[in-house]
Every structure is written in structure tokens, then in C-alpha cells.
Amino acid sequence: MARAFLFVLDSFGIGGAPDAERYNDLGANTLGHIAEFCAAGAADRAGLRKGPLKLPNMSALGLVHVARLASGDLPAGMPMPERVFGLHGAASEVSRGKDTPSGHWEIAGTPVMFDWGYFSAEGEAFPPELVEAICRENDLPGILGNCHASGTEIIARLGEEHIRSGKPICYTSTDSVFQIAAHETHFGLDRLIALCESVRRLIDPLNIGRVIARPFLGETADTFERTGNRRDFSVLPPEPTLLDRLVEAGRTVHAVGKIGDIFAHQGVSRVIKANGNEALMDATLAAIETAQDGDLVFTNFVDFDMLYGHRRDVPGYAAALEALDKRLLDVHRRMKPGDLMILTADHGCDPTWRGTDHTRERVPIMAYGPGIAARMVGIRNTYADIGETVAAHLGIAPGRHGRSFL
Numbered sequence: 001m002a003r004a005f006l007f008v009l010d011s012f013g014i015g016g017a018p019d020a021e022r023y024n025d026l027g028a029n030t031l032g033h034i035a036e037f038c039a040a041g042a043a044d045r046a047g048l049r050k051g052p053l054k055l056p057n058m059s060a061l062g063l064v065h066v067a068r069l070a071s072g073d074l075p076a077g078m079p080m081p082e083r084v085f086g087l088h089g090a091a092s093e094v095s096r097g098k099d100t101p102s103g104h105w106e107i108a109g110t111p112v113m114f115d116w117g118y119f120s121a122e123g124e125a126f127p128p129e130l131v132e133a134i135c136r137e138n139d140l141p142g143i144l145g146n147c148h149a150s151g152t153e154i155i156a157r158l159g160e161e162h163i164r165s166g167k168p169i170c171y172t173s174t175d176s177v178f179q180i181a182a183h184e185t186h187f188g189l190d191r192l193i194a195l196c197e198s199v200r201r202l203i204d205p206l207n208i209g210r211v212i213a214r215p216f217l218g219e220t221a222d223t224f225e226r227t228g229n230r231r232d233f234s235v236l237p238p239e240p241t242l243l244d245r246l247v248e249a250g251r252t253v254h255a256v257g258k259i260g261d262i263f264a265h266q267g268v269s270r271v272i273k274a275n276g277n278e279a280l281m282d283a284t285l286a287a288i289e290t291a292q293d294g295d296l297v298f299t300n301f302v303d304f305d306m307l308y309g310h311r312r313d314v315p316g317y318a319a320a321l322e323a324l325d326k327r328l329l330d331v332h333r334r335m336k337p338g339d340l341m342i343l344t345a346d347h348g349c350d351p352t353w354r355g356t357d358h359t360r361e362r363v364p365i366m367a368y369g370p371g372i373a374a375r376m377v378g379i380r381n382t383y384a385d386i387g388e389t390v391a392a393h394l395g396i397a398p399g400r401h402g403r404s405f406l
């Protein structure tokens with residue numbers, strides 16, 4: 001028997017998606033552009049980081065090799081490692097959306113082969129009858145926003161009016177999402193959660209992937225800050241995922257960070273929440289300590305996407321990568337014979353790209369474990385190969401999509 005640790009570095013794409021043009025993302029490359037900025041000295045920030053991107057541990061797990069394989073270009077300023085360990089490759093996404101649930105579900109063996117519903121980018125985003133129903137059911141004086149927006153920008157713009165009027169801030173993006181920002185104390189966190197649950201029911205016929213609660217604190221435009229109490233209300237995955245299959249086989253799935261919410265709590269045995277990549281890594285290490293043979297520890301490292309990718313913050317993204325790279329040694333030290341750790345991502349969010357949305361990209365696969373020989377596994381046609389590899393490693397029956405690269 002064996003254990004598996006699956007880490008999604010949220011939005012850590014490596015470019016090269018064969019269908020990028022269809023998403024207006026031709027040339028987007030999260031790692032490539034971060035490395036380029038770092039090598040040019042354009043991602044230095046006093047007190048945070050300086051110079052070329054330093055990811056020695058991920059490079060030893062094949063990151064530089066797979067970056068070149070995925071996009072054709074070597075990431076600037078990142079030396080080829082002397083030696084590579086483990087299985088390494090890249091994967092293209094077959095799901096139509098470049099969103100978090102599509103990416104994670106496909107990683108877990110369940111691609112999303114239908115189109116999500118989306119809200120209009122022109123004029124008001126939400127249909128008037130939906131807004132009316134939301135206000136009626138939740139006794140609201142109206143809503144603010146009703147547009148595509150970046151979450152931090154919109155609370156700075158409308159947060160004070162929200163506090164005065166009691167109207168929640170409702171917005172969306174190119175993802176299939178209905179996001180609601182509201183003040184944790186003035187509006188109330190419980191009330192925001194109840195509102196999200198009501199909106200989840202009301203939009204179900206529209207095939208929208210997620211409703212997201214975005215609570216914040218502060219009193220003025222320049223002091224507003226989102227808190228760690230974000231909650232995602234997802235629809236159920238279209239088929240049972242790797243997680244369901246593991247639980248069915250009597251295994252324990254340790255879901256760290258956003259994983260529980262992303263899978264609508266299906267196939268999740270233990271939910272471990274933490275705020276911020278460092279705390280997520282601490283929680284992951286604690287889960288590894290308790291995980292038994294046959295178990296999966298599945299972690300989403302959300303900061304890359306939420307704090308740096310969407311915010312188009314290159315130094316911030318680079319520093320977060322460098323910090324996580326160092327902490328891989330903590331995982332390494334806890335690994336036992338039979339353990340397998342896989343690092344990957346769910347989509348891109350190139351911090352140098354136009355706009356503030358995700359980018360269609362290939363993702364890296366770095367799979368490492370004591371006794372696993374180094375081998376390039378090439379470009380995989382679906383992220384589902386990752387889930388199938390975990391399934392094979394943990395000794396459960398194969399699923400309907402993807403193939404193990406073990």
C-alpha cells in the first residue's frame with residue numbers, strides 16, 4: 001500500500017495550450033512570463049525578493065524541462081538542474097472552461113465536457129428577474145455592482161456605499177461565477193453565507209459553476225481587506241471523481257484548503273481549512289502525519305491565483321513560488337517508502353497578461369517519491385492522467401478518463 005499527496009498550485013500554468021487562441025490567450029505563459037520579468041530585474045521588490053526566479057527544488061523535479069516541453073521556450077534565468085528526480089511532464093486541458101472546478105475535477109479524473117453558463121459582459125451582468133428574486137427572497141433593498149469586476153477593485157469602489165445602503169456587492173468574471181462581497185460585521189458573515197445559499201438555489205437552472213462569498217473588513221476604501229472566510233458553493237461534479245472512488249474503496253481523503261468546497265464536499269473525508277500558502281503547507285504536513293496507507297492528501301494552494309495572478313502582481317507571484325519551493329523540503333523529509341507527491345496546477349493566470357482573468361495554458365506535472373525513477377512522461381492530452389496515476393498508485397480500479405503514467 002502507498003499514500004499520495006496531490007498539490008495544486010492554483011493557476012501555475014506553463015503556457016503552450018494548443019487551444020489558447022480560442023480563449024484569446026495565445027502566448028499566455030504564467031511561469032514563462034514570471035521568469036522573464038524576474039530575469040530582467042522587473043520583479044524585484046524591496047524586502048520581498050530580487051533577481052532571477054529561484055525554484056531549485058521544482059527544477060530538480062523537472063520544472064525547467066517540462067516548461068520547455070510545454071511551450072517550446074526555456075524559462076529565462078532558470079538554470080537546467082544537474083539532475084532530475086521523479087516523473088515529469090505537462091498536461092493539456094480538455095474541459096471547456098479554464099476555471100478552478102473544471103481544472104480540479106479534470107485532475108481528479110472527471111473532465112467537464114459541457115459548457116457552463118456565464119453572465120453577460122455587456123450592460124448589467126445578471127438578468128433582472130434573477131436580481132428581483134434574490135432581493136425578494138433575502139429581503140434586500142437591492143444589489144450593487146451587477147457587472148464583471150476584479151474583487152479587490154470593486155470593494156474599494158463600492159464598499160462604502162455597501163455599508164451605507166446594506167446592498168450586497170454582486171459581480172462576476174469570465175468564469176462561471178456569481179460572487180457576493182459583503183462586510184463581515186456591518187452586513188454579517190452568517191447573513192452573507194445564507195444569501196449565497198439562496199443564490200445557489202436560484203441560479204441552478206442557469207448552470208453556473210459557483211457562488212462565492214467574499215467577506216471583507218475595514219471601514220474605508222483604502223482599508224477594506226478580504227478575509228479568510230471566503231466560501232465557494234459549487235455544483236456537484238458531473239460524475240463521481242477520484243475522491244468519490246477513493247472514499248468508496250474505504251480510503252480517507254484529506255482535503256486541505258479549498259478542495260472541500262471545490263468538490264462540493266463529495267468524496268471528502270476530512271476538511272482542513274487554512275488561510276494563506278504557509279498555513280496551507282503547515283496543514284498539509286499535519287495531514288501527512290496522520291494519513292494512513294492508501295490515503296490521499298489533496299491541497300489547493302490558492303494564493304498564487306487569488307493574491308497574485310488575478311491581481312497581476314509579478315513580484316508577489318514569484319515570491320510565493322520561491323517560498324513554496326523551499327517548503328517542498330518539509331514534505332520530502334516526511335515522505336516514507338511508497339509515498340508519491342504530485343505537483344500540478346488547474347489553469348493559468350499569467351500576471352503579465354491583459355485583464356484580470358485566468359489564462360488557458362498547459363500545466364506542469366511533477367511526480368516524486370522514494371524509489372520512483374526519473375522519467376519524462378511527455379505531454380498528456382488530459383489532466384485526468386494525473387488522477388488516474390493517483391488511482392493506480394493507490395491501487396484502486398481505473399476510472400473512465402485518462403491513463404496512469406506510472
Ligand SMILES: O=P(O)(O)O[C@H]1O[C@H](CO)[C@@H](O)[C@H]1O
Pocket residue numbers: 100149150151152172173174175176177179212214306310
Ligand atoms: O477578482 P476576484 O474576486 O479575486 O475573483 C476571481 O476569483 C474567482 C474565483 O476563482 C474568479 O472567477 C475571479 O473572478
Ligand SMILES: [Mn+2]
Pocket residue numbers: 010011099100103305346347
Ligand atoms: Mn484555480
Ligand SMILES: [Mn+2]
Pocket residue numbers: 100305306310349358
Ligand atoms: Mn481564479
